[in-house]
Amino acid sequence: xxxxxxxxxxxxxxxxxxxxxxxxxxxxxxxxxxxxxxxxxxxxxxxxxxxxxxxxxxxxxxxxxxxxxxxxxxxxxxxxxxxxxxxxxxxxxxxxxxxxxxxxxxxxxxxxxxxxxxxxxxxxxxxxxxxxxxxxxxxxxxxxxxxxxxxxxxxxxxxxxxxxxxxxxxxxxxxxxxxxxxxxxxxxxxxxxxxxxxxxxxxxxxxxxxxxxxxxxxxxxxxxxxxxxxxxxxxxxxxxxxxxxxxxxxxxxxxxxxxxxxxxxxxxxxxxxxxxxxxxxxxxxxxxxxxxxxxxxxxxxxxxxxxxxxxxxxxxxxxxxxxxxxxxxxxxxxxxxxxxxxxxxxxxxxxxxxxxxxxxxxxxxxxxxxxxxxxxxxxxxxxxxxxxxxxxxxxxxxxxxxxxxxxxxxxxxxxxxxxxxxxxxxxxxxxxxxxxxxxxxxxxxxxxxxxxxxxxxxxxxxxxxxxxxxxxxxxxxxxxxxxxxxxxxxxxxxxx
RNA sequence: GGCCCGGUAGAGUAAUGGUUAACUCGUCGCCCUUUCAAGGCGAAGAUUACGGGUUCGACCCCCGUCCGGGCUACCA
Numbered sequence: 001x002x003x004x005x006x007x008x009x010x011x012x013x014x015x016x017x018x019x020x021x022x023x024x025x026x027x028x029x030x031x032x033x034x035x036x037x038x039x040x041x042x043x044x045x046x047x048x049x050x051x052x053x054x055x056x057x058x059x060x061x062x063x064x065x066x067x068x069x070x071x072x073x074x075x076x077x078x079x080x081x082x083x084x085x086x087x088x089x090x091x092x093x094x095x096x097x098x099x100x101x102x103x104x105x106x107x108x109x110x111x112x113x114x115x116x117x118x119x120x121x122x123x124x125x126x127x128x129x130x131x132x133x134x135x136x137x138x139x140x141x142x143x144x145x146x147x148x149x150x151x152x153x154x155x156x157x158x159x160x161x162x163x164x165x166x167x168x169x170x171x172x173x174x175x176x177x178x179x180x181x182x183x184x185x186x187x188x189x190x191x192x193x194x195x196x197x198x199x200x201x202x203x204x205x206x207x208x209x210x211x212x213x214x215x216x217x218x219x220x221x222x223x224x225x226x227x228x229x230x231x232x233x234x235x236x237x238x239x240x241x242x243x244x245x246x247x248x249x250x251x252x253x254x255x256x257x258x259x260x261x262x263x264x265x266x267x268x269x270x271x272x273x274x275x276x277x278x279x280x281x282x283x284x285x286x287x288x289x290x291x292x293x294x295x296x297x298x299x300x301x302x303x304x305x306x307x308x309x310x311x312x313x314x315x316x317x318x319x320x321x322x323x324x325x326x327x328x329x330x331x332x333x334x335x336x337x338x339x340x341x342x343x344x345x346x347x348x349x350x351x352x353x354x355x356x357x358x359x360x361x362x363x364x365x366x367x368x369x370x371x372x373x374x375x376x377x378x379x380x381x382x383x384x385x386x387x388x389x390x391x392x393x394x395x396x397x398x399x400x401x402x403x404x405x406x407x408x409x410x411x412x413x414x415x416x417x418x419x420x421x422x423x424x425x426x427x428x429x430x431x432x433x434x435x436x437x438x439x440x441x442x443x444x445x446x447x448x449x450x451x452x453x454x455x456x457x458x459x460x461x462x463x464x465x466x467x468x469x470x471x472x473x474x475x476x477x478x479x480x481x482x483x484x485x486x487x488x489x490x491x492x493x494x495x496x
Numbered sequence: 497g498g499c500c501c502g503g504u505a506g507a508g509u510a511a512u513g514g515u516u517a518a519c520u521c522g523u524c525g526c527c528c529u530u531u532c533a534a535g536g537c538g539a540a541g542a543u544u545a546c547g548g549g550u551u552c553g554a555c556c557c558c559c560g561u562c563c564g565g566g567c568u569a570c571c572a
Contacts, residue, residue: 022572057571114570156570174501183499183568191570204572228500228567251502251565258564286508289520293509296519315509318565322507325521335534377534407531454530466532 015047016218019073019080020208022054023065026269027072029321030223030253030261033287037250038221039078040288040309050215051083056091056207072270077280077302085215087207094202097210097240098157098190106239107189109150110143110158117141117185140186152199157190159205161235169234171227172219172248172311179231187232205229209236217245221311224249224318248311251291252318261321277382278326279345282333286326290319299332327380334376339369346372346385353386355393371476374468391462392476395485403465404496407455414493416446416453417460421486430479432471439470460489 019035021027027035042049051073055061070084087094101107143150144160161184168178191200202210212220227249237244255265262268267276273283284302292315294300294308334342350356360368375389391397423438439457443450454470461482467473474482 020572024572054572060571110570117569158570177500179500185568188570194570200570203570208572223566224501225566226572229572249501254565256507260565289508291508293520296510298508298520317502317509319509320507322521325508328521331534378532380533403531449530451530458531464531468532470530 014218015042015045016050016216017042017047017221018050018052018083018212018215018217019078020052020054020222021069022057022060023062023069024057024060026065026271027069028261028268029270029273029287030268031069032072032076032078032270033253033290034221034223034250035073035078036076036284036287037248037292037309037314039080040306041219041221041248041311042081044306044309047218048082049078049080050085050217051080052085052211052215053083053087054204054208055086055088056094056201056204058088058201061088068271072274075274075280076270077284082215085211087202087211090207090211090214091201093214094207094210095152095190095199098202098206099152101159101189101239102152102157105160107157107159108144108146108186109152109155110141110186110188111147111150111155111192112141112143144186152190153193156188156192156200158186159189159232159236159239161186167231167234169230169244170246171230172246173314174224174227174249174316177227177230181235184231184235189236205232205236209233209240212245213237213240213242219246219248219311221248221250224251224316246311248314250314251316253290254318254320256320256322258318258320265321273326277349277384278330279333279337279382281337282329283326285333286329290321291315291317299329299336331380334379339373342376343369343372345382349382349385350393353383355386355390357393367476374472374476378466378468388464388466389462391464392473395481397463399459399463399492400465403459403463406465407459408493408496410448410452410456412446412448413452413456414490416442416448417456417486417493418490419446420453420457421483421490424474424479424486425483427479430475432475435471435474457486460493461485 017038019031019038021031021035039049041047051070053066053069055063055066066084073080098107102109143155143158161181163181165181166178167181167184168176171177187205188203189206190202193200227247230247230249234244253261255261257265267273270283274280281302285298285300285305288300288305288309289298292309292313294305294313300308347356347361350360357364371392372385375385375392379385379388386393420439420442423442424435427434427438439453440450443453446453455465458467458470458473459465461477462473477485
């Protein structure tokens with residue numbers, strides 16, 4: 001097996017990491033966080049990020065899911081320098097390695113039924129032994145001693161775990177690890193051929209290690225659910241004549257009930273957060289802080305996280321996914337992002353909701369920018385721009401029933417709205433103070449508190465009880481529209 | 497069952513033997529105010545899972561217990 005055939009000609013000593021999802025589902029938040037950590041690590045030290053699709057399980061594998069995973073990654077802003085490689089296209093390399101190991105005696109052919117191995121039971125134990133209480137022995141079946149007539153055409157290949165030794169590896173998060181080989185079963189490298197097949201496929205252990213060697217991966221950063229498999233892989237590296245990489249097992253993400261995050265906890269796919277209207281950078285910031293931290297500051301632009309990220313800073317404790325905190329990050333980014341960085345996201349949202357007008361990117365860009373800037377302190381998710389703030393982008397909007405209920409109570413309001421329309425229509429200079437004075441004078445003349453008119457007017461021109469300060473709202477909506485909306489409101493008020 | 501890893505306020509983390517255990521989210525209150533957010537100020541909330549050690553001194557080191565998680569596949 002060669003270790004020099006990787007696609008990149010970069011110098012040795014460079015950091016190379018990979019994210020290796022298997023297409024058995026969508027990209028979930030746990031996978032996304034693992035991808036992010038790999039990416040942060042690579043980007044922070046000039047390393048190379050590789051994407052590899054682990055699709056060796058033909059039965060569970062769903063190729064149509066690959067594109068969704070890539071989309072999720074792209075949305076997250078996690079890009080890669082090499083790949084995606086598909087393990088299904090590298091099967092010969094994996095088989096070759098298994099055969100080579102079998103030829104050298106580091107592995108052997110075995111045709112025991114898989115059930116014999118399941119559960120870690122010793123297959124060759126006696127009934128008496130089975131009844132004994134003590135710890136179960138790790139499987140070492142008779143094939144290990146060599147069974148005639150076996151080959152890759154009719155048997156699986158198992159790794160021969162060296163007896164009487166211990167296997168160690170380095171984990172950047174959990175520290176040095178050592179496991180007695182007595183705890184490691186003779187795991188399968190190459191499956192036995194299924195009916196109609198000439199040869200079996202590689203298992204995860206084999207293909208991952210062979211590819212990691214071939215791709216010259218220096219740091220394997222993955223979920224801590226893999227930590228127990230790592231001794232097997234360390235053994236494999238050495239048997240294949242390669243030095244094991246540094247491993248870094250990152251803690252798992254849990255649901256509110258402290259069990260592993262899964263569908264029943266609600267949204268777990270990255271795409272669902274995209275669809276809800278979270279900003280990718282907010283999501284990234286949140287994810288980065290699940291199992292990693294750097295001092296007291298939590299709101300950190302991605303560039304800053306890249307700068308500060310270290311494997312040593314990764315926690316060993318599983319973390320609970322806390323949606324309210326994710327939402328807090330989103331509101332922070334909605335408010336603090338330089339406006340020009342936010343605009344494309346709002347544009348995307350308005351395009352989705354069919355409210356977008358091309359001129360807002362052209363001659364009316366200033367207006368668009370000012371309006372978004374005015375709205376953003378009160379938004380939580382991108383769709384707020386096309387739902388709650390619809391009246392800022394469209395003349396077709398409805399009065400929110402609760403807003404009407406709350407602020408269209410006073411009977412005198414209807415008439416006042418009409419008078420206000422007349423007064424505002426007469427204004428020659430459409431600015432904040434002019435609107436302010438006009439409204440307050442009217443309120444005084446009518447003998448009502450300005451608040452009554454202000455609140456009633458807000459509902460009239462944007463249909464909502466909550467909006468930015470009224471006179472600034474009037475400015476961005478424009479004189480003509482404000483006046484006509486007030487006149488429409490007079491009718492609606494009467495018919496309410 | 498076995499092997500491994502964890503356990504600091506409701507959540508995420510800090511403090512890696514040395515003053516009243518710190519920060520962020522959330523919760524509650526006050527200020528601001530034209531609605532609601534944002535923002536500002538403040539409060540409540542932790543016998544550092546429990547029990548033993550070691551030490552002048554323990555969140556931190558050791559042992560045990562409990563709880564949680566992972567692995568225990570010819571899945572990845």
